Amino acid sequence: MSESEFHETPDEDLVERVESISDEEAEQRATALEAGLESYELEDEDRALLRAYGFEEDEDEALGAAPVLAVVGRPNVGKSTLVNRILGRREAVVEDVPGVTRDRVSYRAEWNTKEFTLVDTGGWDQDSKGMASRIAIQSEVAVDMADAVLLVVDATTGPTSTDEMVVKMLRRKKKPVLLAANKVDDERGELMAAELWGLGLGQPWTVSALHGRGVADLLDEVLTILPEVSAVDTRVEEGGPRRVALVGRPNVGKSSLLNQLIGSDRVLVDNVAGTTRDPVDELIELGDKQWRFVDTAGIRRRAHQASGADFYAALRTQTALERAEVALVLMEVQDPLSEQDVRIVTTAVEAGRAVVLAFNKWDLLDDERRFYLEREIERDLGHVAWAPRVNIS
Structure with missing residues (x-):
């Protein structure tokens, strides 16, 4: 044939x-x-x-979600190389250039028959700017959504000021932390790694991610701090309330809108931009269905311009987006649409969320401003023309 x-x-x-x-x-x-x-x-x-x-039945659903281990550290300490070593295959992009890993990436890993989720993150640096600051925020989101943390440092350089800042951040998170001293290939490296006791995280587990030295002992210790089932599973429960994140730049009326929906002044409202510091959850019944609305701090124009409480408010906003199904993006349209507005919409879309565009203070617009607003929407928000629009006051 x-x-x-x-x-x-x-x-x-x-x-x-x-x-x-x-x-x-x-x-x-x-x-x-x-x-x-x-x-x-x-x-x-x-x-x-x-x-x-x-x-x-999905095995994960029957037994619960696998525990999550976040791998964090400053740029270029070998996090992705260690992730590849743990996985036993080359998954994470590795290059001898700081900041190659830009997004947090999850992998399924297994050691001694125990499965867990491994999250590789970009380099953490609170003083970073531009793209680097977004990477730092993503790293902190990974820590928030992890059961335990593996902090990777470069043993050949000793503890740096950035390492110390990472440790301070981790102490606030109150998650179990293991310290991996990377790039230790011999006894001389072991002696250099002893300096890392000064970080206050206990024993530095010396490893060579490149050659595999010490990784097995490190993984044995990892299993002792991971729970059997993840305590931070963020999957939406079937039949549970749908989650809606109220997002937008500061002082566009997010808290006022939530107060109108719930009929109370539960959320502090002030004309000073940035009044809301923490995400505020509220269960609201609409059309015989319950919805969980989350009011978040406004996203600043540039993450590196926000410091202290504002920096972490922006971080919690990012986390709220991750855990929501719908992003309600609120924009104050008396003034022209800003770069911030467009970027917030793009962030919600990139997070894979359904998006609703809400234009606030619509009743204050005259015919001329409404005409120009329509042109701005066509020009700046054309990439989300599919998103429903609502005009509110």
Whole structure:
């Protein structure tokens, strides 16, 4: 038989019959097929396919989410190299240039039959600017959403001021922390690593991520601080209230809007930009359904311009976005749309959230301003033309 005879073109009648099968009939056939497969040993890929259609319980759902370990540290200490060593494969991008890892990336890892989620982060530096400051915020979000933290430092340079700032940040988070002293290849490196006791995190676990030295002992210790099941699982419970994050730049009316929705002044409202410091959760019933609204601190024009409480308020806003399903982006439109407004919308979209655009103080606009606002929306928000719009006051 020739190759052309073997690979026949599908029968057109068969294609039509398959396309005519209703969803209900397809589900019945799939259920029958699953019953017929009970006597077979299914591969992981087969089971994953069945789970996708709801015919098998996901192991994660049955046993709870795997614990999460965040790998943090200042730039270029070898975090991604260590992640690759733990995974046993080259997943994270590694280059001898500070700041190669820009986003936090999660991987499934296993050690001594125990599974956990490994989160590789960008370099942390509170005084960073521009893209680097966004990386620092992402690293802190990773810590917030982790059960334990692995702090990686460069043993060859000793503790730096940035390392000490990272330690201060971790103390505030109150998460279990292990200290990995990387780039230790010999006894001389062991002696240099002794300086790291001064960070106050206990024993520095000396490793060479590049050559694998000491990594097994480090992982044994990691398992002792990880819980059996993650205590910070952020998956939305089935049937639970939908989560809506109220986001926008400072002083655009987010707290006032939430107070109107709940009918009380639970959220402090002031004309001073940045009154809200922490995300405030409120369960609200709308149309016989419960919704969880989160009022967040306004996102500053540039993260590096925010310091102290403002810096961490911006961080908590990012965390709220991560945990929400819908981002309600509030904009005050008496003045032209700003770069901040556009960037906040883009941040919500990049987080994979459904987006609703709310234009506040609409009643204060005259016809001329409304005309120009429509032009601004077409020009600056054309990439989210699909998002629903509401005008409020």
